[in-house]
Amino acid sequence: MVSIRQKLVSANQAAKVTNGKNNAKKYIVVHETDNTSAGADADAHARLQLNGNSRDASWHWQVDDHEAIQSFEHYWECWGAGTYQGNAQGIQVEICVNSDGDFKKAVENAASLIAKILKDENIAIQNVVQHHYFSGKNCPRNIRAGQITWTNFLQMITSMETPKPEKPPTESMKYRIVTGTYSTRNAALSVLDIMQKRFGWVAYIEQEGTKYRVKTGTFTGLTAAKSADNKIKTAKLAQVTYIIEA
Structure with missing residues (x-):
């Protein structure tokens, strides 16, 4: 061209x-x-x-x-x-x-x-x-x-072939987001409630010793996972988060 x-x-x-x-x-x-x-x-x-x-x-x-x-x-x-x-x-x-x-x-x-x-x-x-x-x-x-x-x-x-717009690669891998730990179950429940009711996500609590984490359901593609992770941080639901492969 x-x-x-x-x-x-x-x-x-x-x-x-x-x-x-x-x-x-x-x-x-x-x-x-x-x-x-x-x-x-x-x-x-x-x-x-x-x-x-x-x-x-x-x-x-x-x-x-x-x-x-x-x-x-x-x-x-x-x-x-x-x-x-x-x-x-x-x-x-x-x-x-x-x-x-x-x-x-x-x-x-x-x-x-x-x-x-x-x-x-x-x-x-x-x-x-x-x-x-x-x-x-x-x-x-x-x-x-x-x-x-x-x-x-x-x-x-x-x-002549005019260039065609490139399609973004299909992201097929699944990811979850895991929060840092909360010292009480009630604190974790409060975060869980927002994720489930306000965001409409699947999420659940995992106990780790005497502390608790919130883990989301799966997101398809890293882009979607990063967007969800940013949503958690914007809402100040967790200071620390991790994106992990499902």
Whole structure:
């Protein structure tokens, strides 16, 4: 997955270079920056937009061989596609072509980013289009020239797997909580009463010589046991507690 970060243009600046916040987000429009200067990477283009682009142009994302940087939230209608429809319905993605970068890697990173946007915004792969689709401009120039074919680019996108959230490991071990000792049975009974009636736990008293402890029923998983242990201490039912395997 490509590294992603934001360098968002202020709302005041965005209002000057967009048509507002009503983007239908129906298409992803793919561009190339056409800026082959050394150093004209994603960060340079993001800084250009952040500091106030002198051109009447704007785009949501810029991607190079290292990262993807977001300049505008997707709801902004950026001036990138060359037509009202393309601007009002498109999320604009610029691929950097700086001479000191790896264009093939930048294209791969763009495919990874677009795969994520498709999922996030529920856009169909059929609606990933070239800048040329809306305005007839020869853009993205290098892809259109076949350095990496458009068909291969779309295949890259569909083959990308966006990371799935990791499920927390299932905790199956059982634990009990045992309090320190109380000098009288009545003191232990008072704690037992709170655990049973207020907390709704299974609990019982164990005698140890002339003193008494309170032991809980079982909790599934260490997280649950620690939470119960914290509840005992917060309620000041015991100064000392032990979590033990059941």
